[in-house]
Amino acid sequence: MNAVFKALSDPTRRHVLELLRERPMTAGELADHFPVSKPTMSTHFSVLREANLVDAQKVGKTVIYRLKLSVLEDALLGFVGAFSAVTRPATAAPIKGTMS
Secondary structure, eight states: OHHHHHHHTSHHHHHHHHHHHHSOEEHHHHHTTSSSOHHHHHHHHHHHHHTTOEEEEEETTEEEEEEOHHHHHHHHHHHHHHHHTOOOOTTSOOOTTSOO
16 A cells, blocks of 8 residues: 555646556556656656556557546545544543533
């Protein structure tokens, strides 16, 4: 899960995921949306692949990226689930104005 949150910590990578939500895109199409070099974008794509958030398919010299939404959903649900188990301790004093 740490790799997912590392990938999501960068606004460029989050924007890449937003673009891929619409449709699969080539590396060049994605890079056209950002004012950074292609090697910089390649690094972003690598982080997203390592986090398993995107799938990369090479077709000739072109790389096509697809969003792996299920991985993102699983990571977010796991994160939320870690906090949903937190409950008020039974030994805590009752809240004023309530019946005990």
